[in-house]
Amino acid sequence: MDIRAMTLPELDMVLDWAAAEGWNPGLQDAASFYAADPDGFLLGTVDGEAVASIFAVRFGAAFGFIGGYIVRPEYRSKGYGMAIWHAGMARLAGRNVGLDGVPAQQANYARSGFKLAHRNVRYEGRGSDVPAADRVLPLGPHDVGEVLAYDRAFFADEREQFMRCWLQQAGSVAFGVRDTDGTLLGYAVLRPCRAGFKIGPLCAESPQVAEELMLAVCGRVPAGEPVFLDVPEPNAAAVALAERHGMHACFETARMYTGADPRLPLARQYGITTFELG
Template sequence: MNSEFTIRPVQPVDIPVINDWARREGFAPGSGDIGIYRQTDRQGIWTGCLGEDPVGCIAGIRYNHAYGFIGLYIVRPDQRGRGYGVRLWREALDHLHDVSCVGLEAAENRIDDYSNWGFQPASATTRWQLEIDSRINQIRSLERPEGLRLIHGDDIPEPKVQIYDADRELNPRPHFLSDWLHHPAGVVTALIDSQQDCHGFARIRPCLLKNEAGWRIGPLLADSPELAELLIMDLLSARQGLVIMDSPGSNALAAPLLEKLGFKAVGRTLRMYRGVMPSRQLDEVYGLACLELG
């Protein structure tokens, strides 16, 4: 039997295996997420194999020459400590070697490791959790600002959402965002004015928690906490179960809003960058699309 360790681009057959690894690690993968990562950069997500047996994975997604992101970094527990993780890590770094800024989310026990590779701390990212209950019906009493409409699905003017996102995120991500908005597993809502301009948008999708199915909100961008609240309540109004969301520490208004809505902080990672540190603050980003792609 061939037991040589090799690294190859992820294939569709790998996705259920990687989803299960990610679920066990507590990453809470959303339905369709890994397929979208693969579409964003077909050369930027890999499986490590012993012979034909998958034992690890990593994503090193290149958005463009200015920005990339590393995530989905997993080695199967029974194969750790054998150097496979380092080889996957080098594969991702090599793929992004000429990208000006590379980001990642670091678990607390990995911060020193990433620092040794030249990554610098930026801000904490908090994972929030809420058990959806009847309080969500409060959406009926929320006042919607005059001139704004809540629009869903295909009625949303995607070009306006793309502009809104590019003006607030660290880097434009048109291909990723288009796939993210249109994937059938998710539901998207947006606040649109009479000129068809966007004032906030959000997406919810099913996800795999460690012991159950749940929901994951992200991205969530809005002009204000009040509009972010409208979007959250709209997404949760017809759903039951556990919902999670990841908020960037650079938005000081996110935590008070989520606490007000009953979310509890259940985890924290550290956003780190290597290369040119981003100058833009994510101060109108209330929820990240995913920790694996920034």
Template sequence: MHESFTVREMTRKEVDLLVDWAALEGWNPGLHDAEIFWKTDAEAYIAAEVRGDLIGGGAITAYGDDFGFMGFFIVRPEFRGHGFGNRLWHIRRDRLKTRLRPDASIGMDGVFAMQDYYARGGFNFSHRNLRYRVELSAFEGVSTQCPDEIIPLSEVSFDQIIAYDRTCFPASRRIFLKAWLSQPEALSLGYVQFGSLCGYGVIRRCRNGCKVGPLFANSYKVADMLLKRLVSFADDGPIFLDVPENNPAAMSLAKHYGMEEVFGCARMYLGPMPDIARDRIFGVTTFELG
């Protein structure tokens, strides 16, 4: 059977299938994730086949040649334990390296149980990203009135958004953000003071409830104000926020609202650790694309 194992680029429809598999795994994808991810980097999606049957896949997203991210790694349950996932993972890693400059970093969010495996593949641990869940009732009685500084992100110049985002992410992600910030069934807000963007956040509808991500802010106060306004977008179901454990202020924000930890991943890097403003990251964008 191993002689019949092949890899190739995925089609657009197969990315929809990969998102459906992710939903079955409990990853709770956003309603428009597949289209946005495809627009970001259509060459990122690698399919694994056995005798012509699609058995797994994953993304190797390249942000120019500056930074790459490995995510969306899934093998169908009935094909696990046979070495196919191991082969697919190494092929994806090696292909992504060829898409980047030699000194570029590659990031990933891996489940804790696989952390040693990824370390053997050259990745070094940075920190944990913890998924928190909170019910809307946690915000009952909390004022969600919008201060003058919080405005629709569409009213902020895109170049200013890109510049701010670049302080929190290892590379410019202009293509991704153009789609992410304008997606349907979502709300994007910025905090602008004296003409300067001091933080921004996005909330989007998912298969279950809504996710906030990213949530970037110069301070706890700004992050809190953005979060309170963002959650008013959700009319039903829980809210999810993926919090980096290496930002104590972000952890304090989750604790303040009594959020429950429900999942987590180890953020790991192959190559140099990125130089980013970790104290501004209150919620990561996605576990799939970084």
């Protein structure tokens, strides 16, 4: 198997593989992912046929994230998965590496040096017709710099290029809540996915702000359409928020790191950006 960096169209293809696996990626995710680290998306080919993928994305100087680890079903049990895994990990050598893996694979990841930090739980609900609170306002291009500064606390290293694209992707909406002095108290992004919509990130200074933001984005989801929120389980207020609004747990991942847990402020993180890139 030959292993090389993907092109952007090939990343779109691999996200179609992910959709077939039930991962439900966003319709416009590829461009934002690619902006994070264009060389970080590895494709394995056999006789010119794409058979395996892994995302091994570098953030800043010291962090990396593994995602998109897929071998097409007809090519499994041939060693291709392990080969591309080693290539991805080699690309991130010397960094603290994170991943969001299914619990059934925790033992396998542990053998590669990953340690469990916490669970993430995906909640599914439906759109809401509750009107947004007066202080919830749309965020536009002129707000990007402020959002980037606010977002920095919620990720293990710098991710500016990714977030610039993420905040302005086609079909998405972003809302913020400000204090009376104009200070940003939280923000949320809603994007269309293969099925329904996902909220992420959702970061807020208080449970009240988080609820106002969630209601605002759910109000932009067509009636009857599903909406998903990926909650870090240690945030009890986030779990309570999802359950209070009739959302039910439908999936979970294990957040694991090879190095020290970066101790992100999970008490203020109500929705993870995307399991594929952390």
